[in-house]
Amino acid sequence: LAHACMHARVDMTSTSILSFLLPAILSLTPTSSLIPPSASRAGATIKMAIDTPYGSWKSPISSKAITAGSVSLGSLHYCSNQLYWIEGRPQEAGRYVLCRYDPANDDATSERNGVDVTPKDSNVRTRVHEYGGASVTFGDDGKTIFYSEFGTQRLMKLAAPGTGTDYEDPVAITPEGGTYRFADGDYLSLAEDDGGGVLVMVREDHTNPAPKDVVNEVVSVATDGSMGMSVLATGNDFYAAPRLSPDGSKMAYVTWNHPNMPWDATELRVRDMTTIDGGDSASRSHELIAGDNDSSIIQPLWHPQTGDLFYISDKSGYYNIYRAGETESILPLEYDFGGSAPGWRLGQQGYSFLGDGRLAATYNKDGSTRLVVADVSQPGPATDVTEYDSSHGLPMQFGGVIPGEDNDTIYFMGGSPSTPGSIYKHSLSSSQPATEIARSSTLSFPSSYISNPRQIAFKAPHGISYGYYYPPTNGDYACTTVAAPPLLVKAHGGPTACTSTTFNPTLQYWTSRGFAVFDVDYSGSTGYGRDYRRRLRKNWGVVDVEDVCAGAEYLVSEGLANGKQLCIDGGSAGGYTTLAALAFKNVFTAGCSLYGVADLEALAGDTHKFESRYLDGLVGPYPDEKELFEKRSPINCAEGLSCPILLLQGDEDKIVPPNQAQMMHEVLLKKGIKTCLKMYKGEQHGFRKAENIEDALDSELAFFGTVFGITVPDAVELDIDNL
Secondary structure, eight states: OBOOOOOOOOOOOOOSSSOOOOOOOOOOOOOOOSSOGGGGSTTOOOOOOEEOOTTOOOOSOOHHHHHHTBOEEEEEEEETTEEEEEEEEGGGTTEEEEEEEOTTSTTOOSTTOEEEOSOTTOOBOOOTTTTOOOOEEEOTTSSOEEEEBTTTOOEEEEOOOTTOOOOOOOEEOSOSSSOEEEEEEEEEBOGGGTTOOEEEEEEEEOSSOSGGGOEEEEEEEESSSSOOEEEEEBSSSEEEEEEEOTTSSEEEEEEEOTTOOTTTOOEEEEEEOSOSSSSOOBGGGSEEEEOOSSOOEEEEEEOTTTOOEEEEEOTTSSOEEEETTOSSOSSOOSSOOSOSSTTSSTTOOSEEEOTTSOEEEEEEETTEEEEEEEEOSSSSSOEEEEEEOGGGTOOSEEEEEEEOSSSSEEEEEEEETTEEEEEEEEETTOOSOOEEEEESBOOOOOGGGOOOOEEEEEEETTEEEEEEEEOOOOTTEEOOSSSSOOEEEEEOSSSSOOOOOSOOHHHHHHHTTTOEEEEEEOTTOSSSOHHHHGGGTTOTTTHHHHHHHHHHHHHHHTTSSOTTSEEEEEETHHHHHHHHHHHHOSOOSEEEEESOOSOHHHHHHSSOGGGTTHHHHHTOOTTTTHHHHHHTOGGGOGGGOOSOEEEEEETTOSSSOTHHHHHHHHHHHHHTOOEEEEEETTOBSBOOSHHHHHHHHHHHHHHHHHHHTOOOTTOOOOOOBTO
């Protein structure tokens, strides 16, 4: 057995049109003058800003500009001297495309200098865990590519004959019927079969589609078209990150059982791979490397030279990196490695190994991302540790570092509040700025339209909590008639996730029109250590709600927000926080829920397998805690609802089914509260089609404008019930 083509990977965690990166703390740029910043230069023509009410400012950052000029970028792969990535394209019905960087190729006609590798009618996306991730695996020759086709969920094989890069038509290597889903693969070359090899993959079996009957396993998949599959690890509820040792003799993987989520408690196990068609596939028989029923173990990776196994664990209170067989972290820090919201999508990798075997890992510190490069070739703590940041030519925020063509070259995703997420190339031995390879957005606006955030730490009932405040910013306008602007509070999804300060045009859409935005990392968010993350245990609908309310009230007390024009929005879990804040508190005066949870009982009985027991940790076991579920469901607290609510929902959502929005709408109608329900055809959990992204954003602005009495220029027509 021989394991070939060691390639690093990083996957997207965001389902929006924007790439994710680690959060950062930035200083707020003062904006108090009626004179645009550009007019303050000597000799410049002074153009007085127009005194106009907040919310009525005209902005070039339109919804159409956002979708027309934006794609999502992620899933970086570097193999056989070629850089690959996946693009999510809203203008092509949200489909995902595998691209290869090839600026010299005449077919590289896009502004990103990429060539489409997958066919124009394909959609590279897996539905394992519904959130997907890691939908592409490379063969040992660096050119043969395997990917999940979204429409059928079959694994497809793309082969490039000879030395060229012109691919043949894709061929399916797994059975038809839509029963199986595949993700997070690694390639194993078999010496006796002339390089045919097999894939080791996470397989999700939907033969019996009820969530309790869906089976997750690690399997081998033949790549010769025979449709052969063998089970390698089974018996637990979930599997992730099957990773082969350099010689192919061992396979490490992460596994866990209900009711845990991957950030609660997982195990790292290793299976012997000297035979893949025999042996015991039961996970309980495989060697336990790490896991104590109270620690999250994630992202295993074998060292390419020493063969040592590394992984990330939060047993110290922070996600730190460990070597198998050692009890102490090789880099003990009170910061989280592993990325911004690890566990949601397959394929996430917050560290990698360079060509010479040095470790390269990232974490967030003092408002910017730090890259740590260290020698880990010997047992014990890392040595020759060097840190790199923006002073070394790196962007302010970055993540997903993968090795390039030599020992010093790296590729990664990076950006800032004013720079769209981009793919960069950088040499560690150079102090020159990193080279931008591909940018997620063609949007470019003068700095006078861009709001720069600052991190706000505020007191909440359960301790200090955090958020990012974006002031209204538009060099063409000012407002002197009102002391403070309307405030939009944003509650991120998850809820075990976090927000990001990387350039987000949908936030600038609001701030450039005269709204302030407060993006809250409420209690339970990732990136602040395990204790902060665990504040949410049994307290969903309590601590998150208290935090968004306390944050809004703090900003009002500081004169940064108008207490009579406080609105809140959120998607998915953030939609639940939004509805709960409106039902249980009397702070906000309007809200918008995007595919949010209204009925916790309905969610407990009508969601996909991955999250089907998530509520056990967030609220309590159901039906044992039925009374608590009823109490915390906004739909059951109609007496607390009194302000206008907009509901935006996809009609094919399997995570938060459409009936949640429909039931909430009925409650609001009966109570006579101003409301509107928009159901988007063909959308799942999160909107991917350009026309729906645009309409959702414009409808929310029109809704808040109407209920706040703000004249919104060129507002879309909106049919509001009970108006």
